[in-house]
Amino acid sequence: MDYEADTSRTDLMTITRFVLNEQSKYPESRGDFTILLSHVVLGCKFVCSSVNKAGLAKLLGLAGDTNIQGEEQKKLDVLSNEVFVKALISSGRTCLLVSEEVEEAIFVPPSHRGKYIVVFDPLDGSSNIDCGVSIGTIFGIYMVEDETKVSLEDALQPGNKLLAAGYCMYGSSCTFVLSTGNGVNGFTLDPSLGEFILTHPNIKIPRKGKIYSVNEGNAKNWDEPTTKYVQKCKFPQDGLPPKSLRYIGSMVADIHRTLLYGGIFMYPADIKSPNGKLRLLYEVFPMSYLMEQAGGQAFTGKQRALDLVPKQLHERSPIFLGSYDDIEQMKELYAASKADGA
Numbered sequence: 001m002d003y004e005a006d007t008s009r010t011d012l013m014t015i016t017r018f019v020l021n022e023q024s025k026y027p028e029s030r031g032d033f034t035i036l037l038s039h040v041v042l043g044c045k046f047v048c049s050s051v052n053k054a055g056l057a058k059l060l061g062l063a064g065d066t067n068i069q070g071e072e073q074k075k076l077d078v079l080s081n082e083v084f085v086k087a088l089i090s091s092g093r094t095c096l097l098v099s100e101e102v103e104e105a106i107f108v109p110p111s112h113r114g115k116y117i118v119v120f121d122p123l124d125g126s127s128n129i130d131c132g133v134s135i136g137t138i139f140g141i142y143m144v145e146d147e148t149k150v151s152l153e154d155a156l157q158p159g160n161k162l163l164a165a166g167y168c169m170y171g172s173s174c175t176f177v178l179s180t181g182n183g184v185n186g187f188t189l190d191p192s193l194g195e196f197i198l199t200h201p202n203i204k205i206p207r208k209g210k211i212y213s214v215n216e217g218n219a220k221n222w223d224e225p226t227t228k229y230v231q232k233c234k235f236p237q238d239g240l241p242p243k244s245l246r247y248i249g250s251m252v253a254d255i256h257r258t259l260l261y262g263g264i265f266m267y268p269a270d271i272k273s274p275n276g277k278l279r280l281l282y283e284v285f286p287m288s289y290l291m292e293q294a295g296g297q298a299f300t301g302k303q304r305a306l307d308l309v310p311k312q313l314h315e316r317s318p319i320f321l322g323s324y325d326d327i328e329q330m331k332e333l334y335a336a337s338k339a340d341g342a
């Protein structure tokens with residue numbers, strides 16, 4: 001028996017151990033962030049378990065309500081929102097929450113208040129729930145300036161003020177991807193242990209990718225740079241092979257693939273939706289933060305996504321996320337179109 005190999009297999013880097021290691025680099029840290037994160041992780045484990053047994057537990061289908069974007073709420077959306085709101089409040093480390101499912105910001109009761117603000121989409125990609133396609137939770141974490149005076153303004157911070165961001169993908173396995181501003185790491189849930197184990201250390205997105213990802217059904221309404229970019233993907237002039245198209249239509253899954261394999265994910269502006277579809281606070285910002293931390297870029301068509309200053313909680317923004325060189329090419333097309341006065 002190879003005892004040495006067995007020992008290394010049992011020396012598991014759980015997410016808790018990983019975050020505690022990170023915390024130990026900051027001697028002044030009181031562990032508040034670690035406690036908050038353990039509550040986020042608990043919420044993800046709960047949702048993962050609900051997603052896995054959704055068909056059996058009759059959690060599929062509509063809850064009979066419509067959320068603020070006018071979309072029908074699924075039972076799982078409602079449940080996931082409740083789970084995260086409760087987990088975050090009970091952590092005692094949050095003061096303000098913004099959820100995709102709730103119109104107003106949630107002010108945490110003073111008795112449970114801490115210094116962190118969490119923006120989140122409890123269950124993104126909900127149109128994919130009933131057919132078993134990967135879906136996920138997306139979150140971003142900010143700090144409040146003054147704990148005694150929490151206001152709505154605190155939730156409207158630009159993405160460049162994020163302290164941490166991540167997502168949990170409920171797919172063929174349950175994967176938690178996290179950045180606390182020091183690179184990106186991926187953890188996979190070991191169902192037998194109930195623990196997330198570090199399986200994807202220091203994720204770096206390839207400098208250039210071979211995949212483009214976009215809902216091409218919207219092509220007739222795209223702007224010129226997006227149209228030109230996709231044309232170049234299909235009919236490259238530089239002698240390179242065409243790029244492959246992959247579009248799941250579930251942001252977490254599309255971004256997870258883009259982080260690991262490289263390429264570009266786009267949800268552009270179009271004539272019908274001049275601000276695109278994806279929500280700034282809890283979709284665009286966290287994913288842009290992860291992309292940059294992994295060595296990629298995030299661009300709105302006008303500027304670096306993380307520098308946008310939100311005006312409203314549920315505001316939308318066009319977004320191009322992905323490999324450094326691919327986004328660079330997209331930026332060039334936008335710059336050329338601006339120079340042409342288009």
Ligand code: FDP
Pocket residue numbers: 124125126127128215249250251252254277278279283
């Ligand atoms: P969904 O509508 O299923 O909730 O913003 C939500 C989102 O999914 C993203 O997860 C996904 O990337 C996008 O919308 C898909 O939109 P289209 O169906 O318009 O392509």
